Amino acid sequence: MQMYIFSVITEAFKTKGKKDKDFLKGVSLMEETKSNWPQGIKRTKQRERVLFILENAKDPLSATDICAKMEDGKGSAWLSTVYRILELFVKKGVAVKTNVMNQEMAVYEINHPKHKHYAVCINCHKIIKMDNCPMENFTPELEENGFRVVGHNLEIYGYCKDCDHLEK
Amino acid sequence: MQMYIFSVITEAFKTKGKKDKDFLKGVSLMEETKSNWPQGIKRTKQRERVLFILENAKDPLSATDICAKMEDGKGSAWLSTVYRILELFVKKGVAVKTNVMNQEMAVYEINHPKHKHYAVCINCHKIIKMDNCPMENFTPELEENGFRVVGHNLEIYGYCKDCDHLEK
């Protein structure tokens, strides 16, 4: 739920209205196009942008965050569209959905093989990155065979050093 | 979002109305009282019941589930109260809140030292119990010192044997 700086071009959009978007014709809207587009996903402008934003994000982003980041003149998308794209990305294994400390909002990240996990303070909700992952070299014993693991979520919760004095 | 069988007593409540609850006076409403009440939590009827229900649940329960289970004549509670109690339990380390596959609803469990984790099918959302836990014998490397770990959530996602044929 952060605020982002909107570009001048977006402001131009706002004043000129939607019908006039083509005053930008000739300006490449696709500069971020990746050469390796994920399999089985139809390539659209909006999806390209969401993928690009996720790939370049330092922290997990909510749908609203992504929507805000798209308001920079390089091709925006409606919030419900962003949700649909994210749902697809998760289903295809491109992205990972998490609820840090089960807060109100879900956040999304690229499903990197080298991912991060987080510890969250129960009291102040501060998020602390974790550098190792217990899932490396671990084989889950599932009650049903034939499950193909695509990814995982892990979250540690407790009290950070500033909140540890609180009674248990 | 399951339906539960309501007891005859509850039906009596419904027909007689709230003001008449004391026709049950003398009937113990506290049969489930635990001898070891968690520290730092004020003991009320509603909290006792929620704790008892959590302690005897075989699967994680949502706030709505718990609220429904309380409609059995042994002392019910309003949904918002259940939410408040659960929030407190989580804060005190008594319960654990999870969002299996980040579905709409959060579920709660007792924070057992010997807990379960789950694998979830990305497609059909089937939940499969896991018998081991990678967090045993694992020490997280956090970017900040002095974090006191109280618990953790882990969730594996992928495709179950019935959905594995779907294209990646």
Place this chain on the structure above:
DNA sequence: AGTTTAATGCGAATGATACGCATTTAAGTG
């Protein structure tokens, strides 16, 4: 270029969760 199928824009609906306030209950005190 034309056709077809799927994606998006847009608004409105849904549903879990949080909040506010009056009333009740638990716990402490003399």
Place this chain on the structure above:
DNA sequence: CACTTAAATGCGTATCATTCGCATTAAACT
């Protein structure tokens, strides 16, 4: 054991993330 006080609950309502529906638009395929 009555009395006081702070905290919990009942109850309704507000909030806000997420989903849905449908008309329009854009991608992909002859």
